[in-house]
Amino acid sequence: MLLEEFEPVKAVIEPGMARKEEKADICSTLILTFSGQVVEQVRQMDGVHEGGALKNLNGRHPWYIYEKDGCKVAVGLALVGAPMAVGQLEEYKALGFENFIIFGTCGVLDKNIAADKLILPSAALRDEGTSYHYAPPSDEISYEPALLSTMEKILDKYQIQHIRTKTWTTDAFYRETAAKVKRRKASGAEVVEMEAASIMAWSRFREAKVYQFFYTADYVDHHQEEWDPRREERKLNPMTFFEIAFTIAKELQVS
Structure with a gap:
C-alpha cells in the first residue's frame, strides 16, 4: 500500500529551500493557533508588530511579535488540515523557530466532557495521510513523552485543569459516521480533530519541540x-487559551 512507503531519507524538496523574507524577526518560540480571532486580537495589541510571513499560492501568512x-x-x-499545518511547521523550523506551541478546538466523542475543557493529546489515531510520510505505518502514534511531561508539569504548576487522553485525527470531518465514532471510542479516543497525528509524527521525525493542546467544542453523538x-x-x-499558551512559553524560556 502507498501509505506503507515511509522512507527516512532526504526528500527531493526540503523545507530549507523555501523562499525566506529578508529581515524576518525570528525568536525561539512560535505560538500557532487555528483561531483567526485570536491572531487578529493579538495583532491589534499595543506594541505588536509583524515579524515576517510565509507565502504560498493561497497568499501571504504573517506572524506577529508579541512581548510581555x-x-x-x-x-x-495555523492552517486547518494536516498537510498544510505540517507544511507550515517545516518552513517555520527551517526559518529558525525552535519551540512550537499549537492550540485549537477539538470535537468530543464523549458527552461527559464539557465544552471549553483543555485537552492534552497523549496519542493519536492516524486516520489521515500526512503522518505516514513522517513515521512508519501504525494505527496510532504517541506524543513524545518528555514534551508531554514538560507541558503537563507547567499546567499543574499553574493549577490549570486539563484532561489527558487519546485523540482521533481525521482528514474527512464530513465523514465522521456513527459507526466510525463508535469504533474510535472503542480504541480509546475521546476527542477528534484534523492535525495532531501528523504533528506528532513530524515532531518526532524532525526532533522538533512541539507543545500541543486543544479546547473542546462540538459533540459528535454516535x-x-x-x-x-x-x-x-x-x-x-x-x-x-492564548494566555495559557503564553504561560507555557514563559516557562520554556526559564527552563
Whole structure:
C-alpha cells in the first residue's frame, strides 16, 4: 500500500529551500493557533508588530511579535488540515523557530466532557495521510513523552485543569459516521480533530519541540447519529487559551 512507503531519507524538496523574507524577526518560540480571532486580537495589541510571513499560492501568512513580562514570542495562524499545518511547521523550523506551541478546538466523542475543557493529546489515531510520510505505518502514534511531561508539569504548576487522553485525527470531518465514532471510542479516543497525528509524527521525525493542546467544542453523538455544535455551552473567549499558551512559553524560556 502507498501509505506503507515511509522512507527516512532526504526528500527531493526540503523545507530549507523555501523562499525566506529578508529581515524576518525570528525568536525561539512560535505560538500557532487555528483561531483567526485570536491572531487578529493579538495583532491589534499595543506594541505588536509583524515579524515576517510565509507565502504560498493561497497568499501571504504573517506572524506577529508579541512581548510581555520579558517574554518575546511570535504568533501566527495555523492552517486547518494536516498537510498544510505540517507544511507550515517545516518552513517555520527551517526559518529558525525552535519551540512550537499549537492550540485549537477539538470535537468530543464523549458527552461527559464539557465544552471549553483543555485537552492534552497523549496519542493519536492516524486516520489521515500526512503522518505516514513522517513515521512508519501504525494505527496510532504517541506524543513524545518528555514534551508531554514538560507541558503537563507547567499546567499543574499553574493549577490549570486539563484532561489527558487519546485523540482521533481525521482528514474527512464530513465523514465522521456513527459507526466510525463508535469504533474510535472503542480504541480509546475521546476527542477528534484534523492535525495532531501528523504533528506528532513530524515532531518526532524532525526532533522538533512541539507543545500541543486543544479546547473542546462540538459533540459528535454516535448514539443519536447527531451533531451538537454546543455553541451556547462554549462560554470562554479563545484568548483564555492564548494566555495559557503564553504561560507555557514563559516557562520554556526559564527552563
